[in-house]
Structure formats: C-alpha cells, structure tokens
Amino acid sequence: QDLAPLNSDSEPDRMDWSELDAKFGALPAPAAGTKVAGVSKTLTNEYWRSLGDGYKNVADKLGVGFVYQAAANEGDQIGQLSIAEDLINQGFNAMLLSPQTDANLVPAVEKAKAAGIAVLNVNDAVIPSATNYVGNVQKDNGVRVAQWFIDNKADGGQVAVIEGQPGVYAAGQRTAGFTETINANGKFSVVASVPANWSREEAFNAASTILQQYPDLIGFYANNDGMALGVVEAVKAAGRADKVAVFGTDGVSDAYAAIRAGDLTGTVDSFPVLTGEIAMEVALRLAAGQKLPRVVATPQALITKDNVETYATTDMAALRATLTAK
Amino acid sequence: MSPVLTPFPLLQRIKFRDAGTLLGLLLIGGVFAVLSPTFLTAPNLLNVLQQSSINACIALGMTLVIISGGIDLSVGPVAALTAVLGASMMVAGVPFGLAVAGALCIGMLCGFINGALIAWGGLQPFIVTLGGLSLYRALALIFTGGQPIFGLPDGFRALTNGTLAGVPNPVVIVAVLAICAWVILNKTPLGEYFMAVGGNPEAARIAGVPVTLTKLAAYMISGLMAAVAAMILIGRLGAAEPTMGTLWELDAIAASAIGGASLMGGRGSIIGTLIGCVILGTLRNGLTLLNVQAFYQLLATGIIIIVAMLIDKATSGK
Amino acid sequence: MSPVLTPFPLLQRIKFRDAGTLLGLLLIGGVFAVLSPTFLTAPNLLNVLQQSSINACIALGMTLVIISGGIDLSVGPVAALTAVLGASMMVAGVPFGLAVAGALCIGMLCGFINGALIAWGGLQPFIVTLGGLSLYRALALIFTGGQPIFGLPDGFRALTNGTLAGVPNPVVIVAVLAICAWVILNKTPLGEYFMAVGGNPEAARIAGVPVTLTKLAAYMISGLMAAVAAMILIGRLGAAEPTMGTLWELDAIAASAIGGASLMGGRGSIIGTLIGCVILGTLRNGLTLLNVQAFYQLLATGIIIIVAMLIDKATSGK
C-alpha cells in the first residue's frame, strides 16, 4: 500500500495519546522474548536521554529486551543510518527511530519493514514513508509561546527568536509556529530571528547583540532550552531580567530549575519520559499486530512559574493523570 | 639494479606502508570477531563495506587533494548541493541519467571554484574550502528552502539499491572509482604531478609541471567524488536533503591520514585510504553490534584511532 | 641594515602582512557601519570584542601550534572537559581559585597527551588531535552523564562578568594573554623554536633546537588556552556543558589563517590572529544586527571570508 508522505503536524489519521487505552484496550502482554531497539539522534542532549528512560521504563516493567543507541553527535546522518542498519540484522521485533533528518534513516526503515520489524518514528524529524509516528506537534511549541505573549502582554511589543540549526525540521516548525501566530495578532513585531545552532554560547552572543540593539524588547523565544538558558544569562548580564520574558522548548530539568528560580519565564515541555513510555507502548501494540492511526500525538504543555510544580513530577502515572484531567 | 619489472603480483603492489594499516584493520576486526558472533557473517561484512562506501568515495578525492598539498573541507556541502540540484532535476522529470550527469558537473564546478581560488587566487586551501563549507551549504539550503526533496524515480533508486553478484552496487561503484583513482595516481602523468606539486611545488613548476592545472584537477576530482557520493546516498535514502554531509570532511581526512597520507602533501596511497575507510566503518559497526553506549563509542573511537596509528607507526617504521 | 632597534612605536610593529588583514576588517566594519546605525556604537563594539574573546583565546594557542607546524583539532573537547571538571570542583565546594587552577592544569595535561603522541609517538598532528576530539569529548560526557553543571559560585562568575574601566573582563583577560603570546612568539627563545620547528624541522633539529619539547610546549599552551576559554565561558553562561566547544577548532583555525598563519608551519602572527578573530566576530554581530535570515547568514559568511582573503592577498602581495 502506497502511503502519502507523512506530515506529522497535519496528518488527518491521528489520535491523542490519552485515547489509546479507551480505543484499543489495555496494552496486551508482549510475547516472551520480544526485543525492541531504539535509535535516537544523540545522547548529548537530555531530551533524548529522557526519551530513552521512558522506553526503558516500559520495557523493564514488561520484561521486554531493549537496546538504546544513538549517533555520536547531532548531524551524523550516515553514522545513525549505519547504527540502525547494524541493528536490523539482530532480530528485533520493533524499532523506535528518531532520525537526524527526514531522510537519513529511509533505507533502514525499508530494510526493517522487509524484515517484518515494526517501525515507529518517534518525534522530531519525520520519515515520509513512516507508517506510524509518535510525537508532539512541533509547530504547536511556538504557537503556545506566542499565545502566552498575546495573553500576557496586551500592549504587544518587540520580540526575538533564537533559532536552532538552519534547515532542521523542528527548528523551522517551532519558529514558524511562533512567528505566524504572533504576527497574526498584529501588536507584536518579530525584530530578530537568527540562528544559534542549538548552542548556548551562540545564543548568548546573539541575545546580547539583540538586547543592545532593541532597548524596548519584551521577549525571546528560543528553539530549545539550552539556548534559552544562554539567553537568560545574556538578559541578566544586560540587567533587563524584569523586562524581558524568555521562553525555551523541551522542558529539561535545568529549565525547570531556572523557571523555579524565576530566571526563565517558561518552556514548552513535551514530556520526553512520558513520550518515551507512550512510544514504547505503541511499538508493543504494533508488534502485537494492532492497527493504530498513523500519528499518535503526545502531550505538551507550556510550563511557567504558575504551574511548574504541577508538572515537575517524576511519577509518570501522576503526570498522566494531570495531563488527562485537563 | 632489480631485474624484476613485470609482471607484478598483487601482493608486491601493496606497499609496506599499507601493510601497517592493514594490520591495524585486522587487529580491530579480530577483536570484534571474538566479541561478537554476528561480526564475521557475510551480510554484516557487506554491511560494513556498504556503510564505508560513501566515506570511501569522498576520501578517494580527498586523498588526491591531500597528496597535491591541499585540503578540501567543503566536500559535505558540495555533496548536499549536488544532491538537491540533481534530485530536483529528477523530480522535475529530467531523465535520471541526465540529472546524474548534471549533478556530477555541478560537483566538478564547485571543485573548480575551490581550485581556482587556490591555484589562481593564491589563497590557502584550508580557508578557501572553509568558506566553501558555508557557501555551498547556504546555496543548498536557499535552493530548497531547507526542505528535503522526496520522490526520486524508482529506476534511479534501483541503481543504488541493487546488487551485483551479491555485492551492493554502491560498493561496486566505489570499487571501480578506487581503481580509477589508483590508476590516476600511480599510472598517469597527472598522478606524478599530484605528488610533485604536493612534494615541492616550486621544483615541480621549474620542471614544467602545470601546477595550476594540477591543483584544479585535484579539487575538481574531489568535487566530482562528492557528487558521486551524493548520488549514491540520495539513491539509498530516496531523498535529497540540504543538510546532508555534515562532518564528512573530517571522516574523509581521517581515513586518508590513517591510510598514510601526509597533510604536508606529496605522500598518500589509495589502498591505504580504502583500508582507513574500512577501519572507521568497522569501528562503528563493531561498537554498535556490541551495544556500546554512545559516549563509550566516542571514547573507543578516539582511543582506537590513536592506537591504530601507533601500531601502524611501530610496524611500518616510518 | 636597520639601525633602529629600540624603542618600537606600535605602528611600526604592525607588519605589512597584518595591515592587509586589518584592511579586510575595516572594509567589513565599514559596510556594517553603513547598513546598521547600532553597529558603530561603543557598547556594540565592546560586545563584538567580548564575543570574539573566547575564539581569540583558543586561536592564540592554535596560532602557536600552527606556527610550530601542527594543528590542534581537540580544543573544543578539551575546553568541555576542563569546563565540567572545573565546574564540578567548584560545585563540590573547592575554592574557585583552586578549581580554576585545577582546570588549567587539566587543559595542559590534555595538551601534553596530544603533544607527547605527536612528538614522541611521531604521529601526525591531525590524526592525534582528531582522536583527541573524540576522546576528550567522551570523557566530558561520561563524567557528567551528558548533563550540564549549574550552580557556579557567584564570586567566580563576578570575575568573568565584571568590567575593568568599562572593558569587559574577558576582553581584558584575553588581551593580557595575547600580550603574553606575543612576547613568547617574538621575544623568547621558545618563540624562535616554534618558528624554526614549523619552518624547517630538520634544520631546527640540526641546530640543536629541542624539537620535542617545543612541540610539547605548543600543544600544552593550546590546551591551557582552551581551559582558559572554558573558564571564561562557564563564568559567563553560568553553566558547564559537556557538549561545549563544538566546531571551535574550525573558528580558531580560520582566525589564524585569516590572520596570515600558514598551515604548512613556520609562519603566523599574533596580531593577525587577533584581527582574524575580530573579523569573524564582526561578521556574526553585523549579520545579527541586520537580522539576516539564517540561510543568508551562512551565505554571507562564506562569501565574506573568501573576499576578505582575496583583499588581503591583493593588498599584502604575498
């Protein structure tokens, strides 16, 4: 069956993670000897480590064999492909792939499918030929932050975006979501939107320059938390912490700490551990032969000082409850 | 006076220097063979070769550039640019043979620009190709708006995904290219020119070597090889991405250096470079098979590269 | 025979070669000054200097290594390793003076390892430091488990975030280091050894230059400078990340090369390198001020680097 190229943000065949149990019943017990492999972008970023923790939580709970690998660095596309290919020959039942780019794991996906392995594309880059995808809506990240500005800064003003690496899907979508939403409001102007390549240092430098150029700036949106924390330092160094709001993306632990401390205004948490659990559950359902919608959307939420304690839990059951209660 | 001129048995052709590199490879392979039962299986070994083929393709061109006393940091972005231009031609309906030819020409053109700035402009290779690293990447991103290009024709993809007598086509293609590179380096005047220009450019010039053309040729071949690598990769991936080829230059330089090329120019070997590529490929494959965690893979890679070089040094003397 | 030996007015010291680089900088600066009203303000110019200071710090060490005929690709990971080790000492309560001293020693130790493999092991600098690039990064990642380290003491952070007579402390620190490097290169026997070992290692050896020690010294200084850069950066960012310093080596090499250092060794200038750093810093600052879109920033960077080199070449002749 020829699938239309996947667009995870707009695919109509989708469901929310919270409906899984209701629509498809409780997770069936995996067959004995089930093995699942996860291949993600890189372990140098907490997001991907947390995602792996989520995978492992479920795998351990259900006694499923689990291997988690990642490329040496973000951008090592062929390296990641090699890793995925090397794993295929080893008899896994399902693979959870978080590709570096939309295309770099395509041959592995094809090989895995041919070998009868259930393949699940987890978050971020989107493999167009993927039959199943689990992840959040990237664009929504930016939309939520823009919405916060619209809700909380009624007078509008100047804002700036610190982008991730040029050409990376998530960076493009997050920026687009933010910029489109805030421009539609009409009161805001995005005065700067510059790349900092996911680097805290480059974000710091870019923010220093922008702060100086725009004395009336009211806020920054950074495409990830590392860069946001760099921006926070630049804002503090410029002595404008009370006037400039800073938002990040991902919800890593340091971001939570910074929100608590009042340094970071907020972040869009996409709950990587929970996402990992959901992804592993979906993979096991697929391995068990269930037919699921093509996209399973995972939760995300804008975390600010007001709700930080609610979401700062390591108890995934509690977190699930909080999120579904909403 | 040695009376043996012809014929040369293959083993005699593998120089002493390359034997050291080979020993390094055998050692690494031996360790993995002991530790992982999967390692020494035919599909896995083919896998290693297939995975090494892209790097090998780039490294062949890089070796010639290095021998001629230069360096080419722009290979990754050149590959990306040729990939997106070639792919967009195919998607626009250009017969894929023509599109591939076009892509290869674009690769050579990029190489020509690098070479011209170096040979005529008299700039340092490092800085020119560092500029190219940004420039070609930017062109690829601007051309595509940062989007990957999907929908390559099946006929084209079949080329790169097929096998010949059980050997994946990319491996076959790279093997053929390696033979060409070997012939160029060892059998043609151009090869002599590469070594002369890299060894002593002033003496080469006085001896009538066309120094400028030689440098141009080296960078154009490197650009061409980047384009070939790009074609192989987009065929396999079924898509061309403007972000393709990140850090390819380091892998290719590493393979050349492991294979004995001196970054001071004038020295290097095609066979050594190929072995270097396979060493790097084997490393990644073996560590994945052993499920070594990413951080420790990095650690092992660093240590093994250095140890392999020490072994090589110790056995090959110089 | 020039009879003027002392005193040297500053301008006379800026060599012709450096004047070309300076002209490149002035041109780029001129363009930005016309396009953006903010560019030529004092705070912005200080900003440029401040932002260039990290790269300058690394590039100073790199220049000495390059002059001595080597290259150090491992600076970024060495910085990361010293950063996380230094930071964790501070967080564990070690007085920050001691922690900084410890970090600097670790930087030198890394440099020593590189230098030892190159000088005693006889390996190629490129491949050793490429191995180091993986190795030190892996150590930093393993030590921290990939997490950044927060909570650096305020006293320490005040050091790097303070100003001296209006000039940010990082700029002051790097200026002092630059003067030291300049003195070492131009006034001490070690400086002559760097030039000699890079310019003609054989002649240097025959003349009794301690070639091994000279190489060791170059890499140890480079390691030290990486550690200093790391300290400045973690002070400013308030966090030490194991992933810090990605691609720093390319920036530092680019700055040295723009400043006139030859990657073949034997040539380079501290003043040129500093100007090179400011050129790169200005580029980034100016493009941000003009809010140039990401892809076009990349394009501009590539083109400007090459054009600056062409101008430099045209004006400085050689």
Add this chain to the structure above:
Amino acid sequence: MIPRLSLSQIEKAFGAHKVLHGVSLTVQPGEVHGLLGENGAGKSTMLNILSGVLSADAGQIEIDGAQVTIASPRSASLAGVAMIHQELQQVPELSVAQNIYLGAALRRAGGLLVDRASQQTEARRLLAPLDASIDVTAPINSLRVAQRQIVEIAKALRANARVIAMDEPTSSLTPTEFDRLVEVIKALAARGVSIIYVSHKMDEVFRICQSATILRDGRLVARVDLPATPIPQVIALMVGRELSHVAHQSFASDQVLLQVSGLSRGRAVQNAAFSLHKGEVLGIAGLVGSGRTELLRLIAGVDSAEAGTVAVNGRPVASGVRARIKAGLGLVPEERKRDGIIRHRPVTSNIGLPAMRQFSRWGIIRRTKLRTRAEELMQEVRLRPFDVSKPIGSFSGGNQQKAIIGRWLAADTQIYLFDEPTRGIDVGAKAEIYDLIEKLAQQGKAIIVVSSELPEVIRVSDRVLVMREGRIAAELAASEITEANIARHAIPAS
C-alpha cells in the same frame, strides 16, 4: 701528540645499504684536514655522525683523547664540534641573525628573553670577515644562495668549537669569497681549532689542507699529506682510476638557436641581450650577485621579465616555464633542494617529470620505458648507488644533481641552462658532466653554463659572457677566455 679528534672504525648502514665500512680519521689541533671522495663515498655521512645528526652503527669518537658519546646535535656542540652542512639548513622566515643563533639564542632578562640586539651585533661581527654586506636583520629567504652559504659558515663559527666540520662550504661561492674563507680558516687554525674540510674543488683542498683522508665507496683508501701528494695521484685514489684531461673542443655552428634581447628585471638583470648558436657552449661568469642566476631564470621563464624577449629558432617564445620548456629550454637550478628535487619521489619520477607525456601512451605512463631511459641516462653519469627506484632524497647531493641534469636529457631538451652544474659534484663526475656537455654540443644542442668556478668556465665554454651588477659587461671570444680577462670585467670599477 694527542690528536684533537679521532674517529675510529665508524660503520653506518641505511637499511640494507652499508655506506661506511669501518672508516677512521684523525685530526691534530690546528690542522686543516681534507676529507675527499667521490659523490656518495660517505663524506657527509661521516661528518653527520660526528655532528650528531646521524648515529653510527659502530665505532668510537675521541676528542682530545677523551672518548665522547655524540647522540644529538646538541651533545655534539657541547663536545665542541660544529658543522657546516652541505645542504643549507635554515629556517626561511627567520632573520640572518636568528638563523645564526638558532638553538643557541643569546639571552637577556635572566635568560627569559632573546637578546636580539646582541645577536645582531655578534652576527655582524661573525659575518664581517666573510661578507660585510649581508643585512643580519633580513629574513634568510630574501638572500641569494651564496649569501646563505656564507651565513651557514658564520653559524659554525659562532660556537667557538674545537672542531669544525665543513661539508662543501664553498660550493656556491666564487674564488673571491673562498679567499676570505681561507683567511678565516687560517685564523681559526692559528687558535688551535681543527678543521675537517670536504670539497670537490681540488685547488681549494690543496691550498688549505695539510693532510687528507680519502674515501671510496665507504671505505678508507688512504691518508695523505698535502700538498706533498700530487693532484693526479689524489684523484686516482678517489676514483680508482686515472682521469685523462681532454682539451676543449668546439662544435659551434653559425645557426642561431636562442636569441635573447633586452631582457630586464629590476636591478638584478638589465637589458641582457645575446645569441646562442647551435652546438655552442656559452659560459656566463661574474661575481656573486651579479645576476647570472636571475638571467637564467628569466630565460627559462621561471621568473617573468619586465621587458625583453626570448626567441628560439627566430620565433619569440611566450613567457611561462611550460612554454619555454616546450620551445626546448630546460633549467638545472642552482638551489637543488629548493628548486630541483621532489624528495620523496623516486629518481625515475624526478627524471621523467617534464616529459611525462612523452613517456605515456593513451594517458598511461610506460613505466618500463621510463625506467629503462632513466637507467640509461644515469649509467652514463654513474649514479651511485645505482638504483633509480629509490627516493631522490636518499641520494648524496652530487648524485641528486646528476638526476636533475638527466631530467632534461630525458625530455630531449635543445637548450640547456646550467646554473652551477657541478655544484657539489666530484672530480670524476665533473669530468663526466663536461664530457656530457661536449657531447650535447656535438649533437647540435646549445648550452649555457653559469659557473662560479673560473677553470670550469674556461674548460667548457666556446664563448664567455661576463656579468657585472646585472649587466652583461663583456663578451669574450674563445681566444680571450682567461682568468685574468674574466676577472677584469667582473669586478666593478668602484
């Protein structure tokens, strides 16, 4: 008397190739001792062992009766041994003074800083008796070869050594400079310094040496007293046979092959004009720095002329080395290491470089053909060791020179531009090269020979141009070629 220096039973092999077979040598205090032998006999190797650049496989070194271990150049200089190396060992970007004090910088500020001022003063003092015109602050790569060689001599004088080994210190120098060196050497000897002197110029050796050790193929042949032993006997000991002295023979025709007119570049060469005939050997003499090298480089297209033309067979030739080579010109450069050889490449590749296309068929080099041709040519000039597949860098200086000359023979060049063709070449091979030049002339080629050795110019030339300060000061026909005549025109009327 205890000898100042005694080397005994020195053995040395490079891989399987044994180059010294138990050679011994002794020198008394204040003695100037010659070390003689053909190219590749092992002279440089011997001295390199003495100066710590190479380590011997076996043998002993005693200085003033005490056994010393010389493991590095540094320990050699501590033991009081200094050496002038055959190949210039200089760091291009450093100044003359810095090069002289390389590895032994004069210091100030408690040893922390280099004392530039004193280094320059001292360098000037060292250079004064040799060539006072050298600017000690100039980077060494702005100097001409002859000046650089003088700097090398000064470098060896710096250390106040007890033993100074001089490996062909005058190969680029004219007799005038040699005269100055003689004074310096005499002064040194008077102070009791012992000198080992290697040279292929027999007149020099006979003028300054009191004794000599003769090597052949790495073996000690004899130790002789000089000048008591007659020259032919010394030469016979060196080459193992008698060299017959042939009188000059001319093959010049009337047909002009090369026409140079108005060639100029800065002050180095001003308005040079002359013609060269088929079968003619044209000598160019002049003092150091008179512009001979530059003139050849302009003709060969290596440097571009500011004015003037070069015509071959009446047709002007475009500028650029390649065009000139195509027109039949070939340059054997003065500075072999910098401008001549590709060190890591075998002799065959070095020889075949300009003619790679001729040695190729369908784009593929015919290695066998190239090798056969190279062997043929090298046999003629007696390359030693006779292995054309070895990297050229592993050959002795003189043998490298033979290969560079062979390069143009292989390319079938019509007009040979020889810049100091016998620099560093032994007497036997020198005679072979003279024969070769004669044979080329006989075949109708045209040859220009730039040489600082007047006997050489006189020996080979049909006609001589004398250069002075960038201009061709005189043209001497066959009958006028005498040392006195040349010297008269060469020396500027100050």
